Amino acid sequence: MLLPRREAAFPSGRRRTTCPSMPRGSCGGPRPMGGGAGGGGGARRRRRLAGCQWRREGMAESAGIPPFQLGRPRFEQTSFYGRFRHFLDIIDPRTLFVTESRLKEAVQLLEDYKHGTLPPGVTNKELWKAQKIKQAIIHPDTNETIFMPFRMSGYIPFGTPIVVGLLLPNQTLASTVFWQWLNQSHNACVNYANRNATKPSPASKFIQGYLGAVISAVSIAVGLNVLIQKANQFTPATRLLIQRFVPFPAVASANICNVVLMRHMELEEGIDVLDSDGNRVGSSRIAAKHALLETALTRVVLPMPILVLPPIIMSLLEKTALLRSRPRMALPVQSFVCLAAFGLALPLAISLFPQMSEIETSRLEPEIARATTSETLVYNKGL
Incomplete structure (x- = not known):
């Protein structure tokens, strides 16, 4: 999404028109021409009209857009609907077409806001758009540009062809292995590109998770295909239908394996739990179990609509x-169906649980419960 260009104090796209709803003579409404030679009164009248229109549109805009908060989500995260709208923003594929100059403009706008040097006339809407663009392209920890196919906004466009390949009928052993490998490789690259980079993490952990996911996905997919082929009680049509559902258990189990292998250290060391003021209370292994369970459940729900x-x-x-009359249309139709299912499933799945989940203090370790008076604490479950 491109930032609108601003000229003088008026954001572009705002028409400088009259205020039909205002009383005669107010806000620069219709007045007699005059005010000196050369139409000076007319120029003043046009400036008043433009100022009136800017104020009215600004008030209309602010009515539906919350005040900008740097680094905070635009939508409320305590409700499923708010999280759904938030993640729709994150996966918006239109941000893939943002140019380098527009990205620099968005980053500069946020820097100006941070240092209190915003140009006049900048609105909350423009600031939210600028933050959306930066978060979609720039890694928050490394401040480096994320490679386009591995951005969250590119997950659906670049992942849909892989889903189509996974669901192709009459898969051979080689094609089954290839598409499962390609899917897990794409997932691993997306996970790595969007990783938490605040602490150094050994590459061996990512390689371990990647290999575990590939091996589990390929093993289950190939094993199920072999069993189906040997099942003589199925008709060819039934066998073909069942084969189409094989990718789901393979991908779901691989996703769980990937989460456990890449985040198993959290189960041993625990994750930070915070009070309502954001203060760290301690490190909890119980909270880590909840975080991994919620993440694994999300990874199981995600491929369900896409592959079922x-x-x-x-x-x-x-x-x-x-x-039947146009069999060549089957692949384009299937591609469209997969794209629609993917576009719906991704924001729904990752919206199931809040990014910052709550847990009752009494359910955590005794030393953590003794360290705070808060009845509930929060933890970052991850994606």
Whole structure:
């Protein structure tokens, strides 16, 4: 999403028109021409009209847009709907087309806000857009540009062809291994590109998680395909339908394996728990278990609509006269179905749990419960 260009004190795109809802003569409304030679009164009248329009549009805009807070989400995170809208912003593929100059403009605008040197006329809407652009492209810890295919906003566009490949009918052993490997490789790159880089992490941990995910995904997918092929009680049509559902258990189990292998240190060392003021109370292994459970559940729910709905929808569409008479349309139709399922499933799945989850202090370790008077503490569950 591109930042609007600003000229003088008026953001671009705002029409300098009259205020039909204002009383005659107020806010620069219709007045007799005059005010000196050369139309000086007319120029003053036009400036008043423009100022009036800017104020009215600014008030209308602020009515639906919250005040800007640097580094904070625009939408409320305590409700599912608020989290859903927040993650829709994060995965917005339009940010993939932001140019380098627009990115620099967004970063500079946020720097100006941080140091209190904003140009006149900058609105909350522009500031939220600037933050959205920066968060979509720049890693928050390293301040480096994330490679486009591995951004969260590129996860759906670049991941959909892989999903289509996973769901192709009549898979061979080689194609099954290839698509499962490619899917887990893409997931590993996305996870690494968007990792928490505040603390140094050995590359061996990521390699371990990647290899575990690939091995588990390929093993389960190949094993299930072999069992289906040996099941003589199934008709060829039933066997083909069941094969289309094989990618889901393979990908879901690989996702769980990836989470456990890459974050197992949290189970041993614990994760930070904070009070309502953001103060660190301690490090809790119990909170780490909750965080990993919530993350693993999200990783199971995520591929469900993507890998289950398209086979069901395609099995119904393939019986229609359109696809029977035009079998070459099957792949484009399946691609569109996969894209729609992916676009819906991703924000729904990652919105299930808040990024900062709450847990009752009484359920944590005794030493943590004794260290605070807060009834609940919060922890970062991760994505």
